Amino acid sequence: MKNGRVHGLLLPSRLKWTNSPSVSLADRVELTVLGVIDGICSFPAPHDSQSLHKLAERSVDQVSPPPEKALDPELWVDSYGDYLYRYAFSRLRDANSVEEVVQETFLAGIRYRKQFSGRGSERAWLLGIMKRKIVDAIRLRAKFDRVSTYEDEYDLSNQLFDEKGNWRQGAVPWSATADQNVTSRELWQVVRDCLGHLPPGQADVFVLSVMEEMETDEICREMDITPASFWTRMHRARLGLSKCVGSRWFSDGEGP
Amino acid sequence: MLSDRKASELISQSLARDLTKEETEEIDKHLAADANSRAFARISRVIQSSLSEVAVMAESGDASIAPAMPMATKQRLTQSLRLAAKRQQEEDRNAGDSSTVDSSTSTLSRGMILASTLLLEGHLTEEQMFEALAGWKPNAGETFGEYLVQQEFIAPEVLQGIETKPGASDRLSNAGVKGEKTLPVGGTLSGTCDLAPLSVLPDATPPASDSRKLVSRFTLIRKLSQGGLGSIWLACDEKLKRTVAIKEMNIDASESTTAWQRFHREAEITGLLEHPHIVPLYQFGSDPQTGQPFYAMRFVGKRTLADAIIEYHEKRQAGDDDALELHRLLSAFIGVCQAIAYAHSRGVIHRDLKPENVALDNFGQVIVLDWGLAK
Numbered sequence: 001m002k003n004g005r006v007h008g009l010l011l012p013s014r015l016k017w018t019n020s021p022s023v024s025l026a027d028r029v030e031l032t033v034l035g036v037i038d039g040i041c042s043f044p045a046p047h048d049s050q051s052l053h054k055l056a057e058r059s060v061d062q063v064s065p066p067p068e069k070a071l072d073p074e075l076w077v078d079s080y081g082d083y084l085y086r087y088a089f090s091r092l093r094d095a096n097s098v099e100e101v102v103q104e105t106f107l108a109g110i111r112y113r114k115q116f117s118g119r120g121s122e123r124a125w126l127l128g129i130m131k132r133k134i135v136d137a138i139r140l141r142a143k144f145d146r147v148s149t150y151e152d153e154y155d156l157s158n159q160l161f162d163e164k165g166n167w168r169q170g171a172v173p174w175s176a177t178a179d180q181n182v183t184s185r186e187l188w189q190v191v192r193d194c195l196g197h198l199p200p201g202q203a204d205v206f207v208l209s210v211m212e213e214m215e216t217d218e219i220c221r222e223m224d225i226t227p228a229s230f231w232t233r234m235h236r237a238r239l240g241l242s243k244c245v246g247s248r249w250f251s252d253g254e255g256p
Numbered sequence: 257m258l259s260d261r262k263a264s265e266l267i268s269q270s271l272a273r274d275l276t277k278e279e280t281e282e283i284d285k286h287l288a289a290d291a292n293s294r295a296f297a298r299i300s301r302v303i304q305s306s307l308s309e310v311a312v313m314a315e316s317g318d319a320s321i322a323p324a325m326p327m328a329t330k331q332r333l334t335q336s337l338r339l340a341a342k343r344q345q346e347e348d349r350n351a352g353d354s355s356t357v358d359s360s361t362s363t364l365s366r367g368m369i370l371a372s373t374l375l376l377e378g379h380l381t382e383e384q385m386f387e388a389l390a391g392w393k394p395n396a397g398e399t400f401g402e403y404l405v406q407q408e409f410i411a412p413e414v415l416q417g418i419e420t421k422p423g424a425s426d427r428l429s430n431a432g433v434k435g436e437k438t439l440p441v442g443g444t445l446s447g448t449c450d451l452a453p454l455s456v457l458p459d460a461t462p463p464a465s466d467s468r469k470l471v472s473r474f475t476l477i478r479k480l481s482q483g484g485l486g487s488i489w490l491a492c493d494e495k496l497k498r499t500v501a502i503k504e505m506n507i508d509a510s511e512s513t514t515a516w517q518r519f520h521r522e523a524e525i526t527g528l529l530e531h532p533h534i535v536p537l538y539q540f541g542s543d544p545q546t547g548q549p550f551y552a553m554r555f556v557g558k559r560t561l562a563d564a565i566i567e568y569h570e571k572r573q574a575g576d577d578d579a580l581e582l583h584r585l586l587s588a589f590i591g592v593c594q595a596i597a598y599a600h601s602r603g604v605i606h607r608d609l610k611p612e613n614v615a616l617d618n619f620g621q622v623i624v625l626d627w628g629l630a631k
Contacts, residue, residue, distance in 0.1 A: 096579040
């Protein structure tokens, strides 16, 4: 499980379990991935995201026997297009990439429709496929952007820290408190906008880690980076986001 | 003592991993002493919380986190899925079928069958076969077998042996060299085609007076294009009530032995290659009125990959291009690659591959055409 806390500050839980004593934790995880109790548990248990991804893949590739329930691909766009589009947009931020990923998801759904067990919802099944497609899209984006990207040089550290590693005077825009009137949705819009200003290699690693809750070694494998590079990117992303969000949203004066 | 920089790194890492006891103690001290670091920890936590919350909202389908799919994208996707589902159905069907062949047993095609059989059994060389086919006139009232014997390509006993070969009558009745005889069907020039039964079609009937017909089954509607070797007609398959394309050998070209060879070869290769991205051949025959050979195939429309490429670049120049259109072009290219890879696996080289010879049907399906130069 990812450590859901910053030092000394517990993060709110991402879990919203329905306490059903008849369903074990392991069952909930699998059932959620397979979409059986979609709507009961609003998010897969984050105790082992690698297992989740494996289960998601299994839901695509290995579930058997072939379904008795007929799929209707033509209705998928109307039924699930918006849902998948929004989900992918929250991860990829780029409309072209999102469209491609959603299309690839549907096409894979058609191709592997016989492997849909019919036990869960189509939506959860398609989402399981799309999560894999999102990772593929990010990996491809990283591969093709590698030549042109400036992320290795894009490091705010020199702006924020002096030669001795101390905070530069006046360079820290987040020495403030959040505007309490800002809603979480407004904050998300600011964060999303700021993510868009990060180099893709930093933002994507950050999203995979924080939003998709992928493990460090899994991200390193998918992105073909070393753990040291992973931690560097994560730190630069946090610095960049803090600077961007802090300059847009925080008011003067240290909070409580 | 930690520097602020090192402390910020540990703060970052604390959001994604457990710190060691020593790291925890160090960072505790640092946070107690430095307001900037505390603020960085706080804002990092807020950002992470926001993303985590949005992750949950996205999973549960909250509409406020991102825009809905644009209507134009929905329309494109719907069309794309419709096509993909259709393709998948075809692939499933092809995978499950035992491949029954719908082909003419006209005099000419029976001659082709006999030629293939003789070639397979070593009674004719490929060169002899082409020479014989070029010299034989199917509408002269003489079967190909009779012609071969008369021209001394084969001995009468050879022909008789094939006609009376055990099992031959089981495979093909009423389609023999002499009208009532039977032949083993199958065998290609390369000898890779499995034996398979042919369905028997009625013999040719005279054309109707006011509309041109081929083998009584096809009514030619209009000419779509004309090349040096043959013409492509839009035609109606009267039996199955479907639109087909018919390639008919030009009368001028029929004077050339090479043209006959090419036309036969093209039909044979097209028939040999059964692939979703290669135009399927429905029937091979000859026009009873003119004696010109023809073959019927799926009508895939007139739009080619060349047209699609031009359209895309025109839109691109106008700044109106769409990533999905490029994706579709690339998908079409992949389809072409798959068709060519399949042909190569069967020992066939197209030799005239170009965008103009790749048709995109009304649903965007990719079909490689014109195997007239193939070897």
